[in-house]
Amino acid sequence: MTRRTRRSRTVALAATAVVIALGATACGGSSGDSGSGTPGKGGTLTVLNKADFDHLDPQRVYTTEGQSMDQEILRTLTGWDESGSKPKLVGDLATDTGTPSKGATVWTFHLRHGVKYQDGTEVTAQDVKYGVERGFSSDINGGPPYAAQWLVGGSDYKGPYRGKQLDSIRTPDKYTIVFHLKQPVADFNETTTMTGWSAVPKAHDTGSTYDTKIWSDGPYMIKSYTKNKELVLTRNTHWSQATDPIRQQNVDGIDVKFGQDESAIDQQIKADAGTAQTSVQQWPIAGSDLAQLANDPSLKSRYHKIPAPGINYLAINTTRVKDLRVRQAIEYAIDKTTVRGAFGGSAYGDYATTMLSPGIGGYQKFNLYSANPAGNLAKAEELMKQAGNPKPTMSIAVENTPTEEHFADAVKTSLEHIGIHVNISPIDASNYFSTINNTKNQYDLTWGDWIADWPNASTVLPTLFDGRLIKKNPQSNQDLSYLNDPKVNALIDKAATMTDVAQRNATYGRMDRQILKDAAVVPLMYMNFSDMSGSKVGGVISDTILAEPSLVHVYIKH
Template identity: 40%
Template sequence: MKRATTVGALLAATTLLLAGCNANPTTPSTSSSSAPVTKGGDLTILTSQTELSFDPAKSQSLAITSLGLVERRLTTWDITPGQEAKYVPDLATDTGTASNGGKTWTYTLKDGLTFDDGTPITSADVKYGLERSFAPELSGGLGYHKALLAGAADYAGPYDGKELDSIKTPDDKTIVFELNTPYGDWPWIASMPAFSPVPKAKDTEPATYGEKPAASGPYTIESYQQGVALKMVRNPKWDASTDAVRTAGPDTITFKMSQDATVAAQALIADSGDAATSFGAQFVPPAQLAQAQNNPSAKSRLVTSEPGALAYLALNTQRGDLEDVKVRQALQYAVDRQAFLVASGGELAGAAATTLITPGIPGREEYDLYPAPAAGDPDKAKQLLADAGHADDLDLTLVTGNDTVSLAQAQALQQGFEKAGVKVTLQPLDANTLTERVTSGSGDYDLYIGSWQPDFPSPNGNIQPLFDSSQIGSGGYNISRYQDADVDAAIAKATGEVDQAAAGAQWAAIDKMIMEDAPVVPLTYTKNSFLHGSKVQNFAIGAFPAYPNYLKVTLAP
């Protein structure tokens, strides 16, 4: 998924921003009080979305959110607060066996797996489900596998009778994937929506399959009214003994759609009626976040994630004075992270960042190559600029979103750089123009504020999309236009490493290797806050992702 966006646009869209700086925030909780798993009750999830599709070919749903309640994958995520995320078996007996140097991955399905109508789940159903994701009419889903499966470049799905030969099913329980390159993170890829099984016999109308898909998880969709509600009920054929990550507490789960974030948050704060058995799928808006902090009852039901997505300042390494690594290193000291954080809403909105690999990602190593006070070190920056021959003449353009939040963040950085003698001119653009400007081939900009949330918790997801030279231009998100042959080679080696501990060490070394060249300035790791009703239990956010784990939520008896 393309996650890079202006931080301001991201915050405005999700209403994460706080009003002003909370100078003395209370340490947030990442979970409501843990309680025994209870069965029963009707859970409601309040969402601003006007449309929900449970078609795995079209979905970008995280493994622990909506789609994971209905459709299982070969692997899935084990998410526990205070612990790094890890992949675990789901439909498969293990997380995959690699061979051929990491280019071939083999899975065996568990015994006793069935769809909600009692039909056995076979390897052919997984293969067909994955092949559907290549059909042009079912676009929009996560597509990492499309670039990795051998011979897939010209494949257009199964609806013309063709199969993808690099997905083999020698029997009903075995499925084998042949890749065009070694890929150690394939078990993460196998946890994505497209790896959900789809029975060919049920795929008679692909355009509407997502309204009532064949269920392999603990719930099946009973009804769907676009823009209004989607209701799930228990899948009587789901076998808990085959499923270690889903607790299936509530009897029913209803997604109440088209909910204004402010209205939903106010209802959850009041905690009356159905709100007591509800939680919000969207971030808490600024006014209600402040209100909840001052309300003891609501505060106990406010759950804030640990630091997550990376907000960063991209420095166009192929542009003028920024081609000089000494200039880029000087800017690391000149940046005022404190002012940027204030503009982003204060300490409940994030924490200062120094690394490219984000918190909660296995293999991450904490370090700071450019230690400075929170407000920066203008004197150090001036000295480095003078050494580089730019004592007072550095003049840069920062392209930014034209919304209020983006402008405030850009102005905070502008004022910080001014203290170091660096002139920064702001160029506000609408969202579409801005994205085109920074991801196209022209590179007509100096600086850009972006945000990146990987789709799976591997350092690969942090590093490769932002810093591999193949991702420059043509819609790619190497917005710093960073190009280094040694880094590209190191990325390729780490990508192919099957041993996860060895891969983690390699990625940590690459993180530092890139930051020595200073193509970006890490700014903050952003946080998300959510509210739930008083009868909602086991509502928790792990170290990754910065969203609640729907699969574990239960209701008080």
């Protein structure tokens, strides 16, 4: 998933592996309550974000901020209860986590009775079916690829707007939905925690404009939404705590304000005056502020350091930077110490040498390039010499924020040492991922970060590096390096059919190594995300699946 970014998956995963992987990532973070105070009902929570969401439409959203906000508005078939020491998979719209049959190629879910939309009508299995189906339409692009990859007939289905249904989604009655898959997917019920498996009532579907008109079945509903300025949520009076095992409805409303500079948000929440006392941020603390704020003892009770199951990286476009030696030279030339400094230093995360991060099933520790995180210029210069000493000019895409532009400057400085000139292309943060994921917009170098959709390699490497998906997803391509290596593709196919966890994880480890041999990406940091809340905000949970401050139990202290 994208940033913070969200990601994808493609395999059978034994439940034990999920538990192990989750346990490994679900550590650290905040206590779940920003200091002392009495949990209360009422008040308004303010969320301060530097930019608007790419999408809130449940079938289109693929950023962690968007998915986190959607948890206040929408229910999914299954979900994560993160009120304990580690995330627990539970039924959300469904009564339980689903029943697999026929070798995990058929999955059946029974819906809770009495889950209501904002107009008091009941959520049905047919609404869930319609919601999943609309994600196949070319007008509703940008979301995860699982439905198209896994559902029988999904690769040819074009969505419901042409009057056709997808026969592999069956609804034998109002409360039962059955999915027929092309292959065994033992952890399909973890995929269904994502918003693409939310209900959308056909009568209220507004197509490509649904982002601002979502029909709520969660605790909050959209009162008003002015893009790039403000989103105001108010209580859904038909939501019932008795039907919802994950969320609470403590505050009267949520007011999301967009467009302030990251550092200005940091300083506002740090100062803790006025509405800042009842505010929280979703985007991470600015790199320029992180080291100072992370070490400020006065902020400890309202500072949330959330370990992310993910990676911050630089993608090298292999179709534009065709010479392997030049790409390898870039690997050696990048000074990760200055790069990490732009994001806030050691508090941001450890230096990365692999695309899979520690704690994700399939991670293997290896390093094919510089042992020194500051780089190895001698080796980089030698490789450029072998390539004929080209003096290329390359474009780098980054978000138009101070943190990202400082990062781009660090990359530019590193590469100028080996004769590569870099032009920086800042892109508006609210449109960043929809811009770089469109194959019309190709850059030589692209900043990206990726958080596993759930903690297994199958939600990272197949999505980011299966070159066969580039043509299938021209408007939502996640393969920023445009890598289409038959060796990698073969390993993806092999892993997808494996039911033995150890064997499959070993295959993902080999895949990771091959991607680095191709010098398709420069892994930069294994990430932590740090956020703050005001002194009157309570009930913030560290969401270690999305690496966001979860608001599902949030309250205002009185």
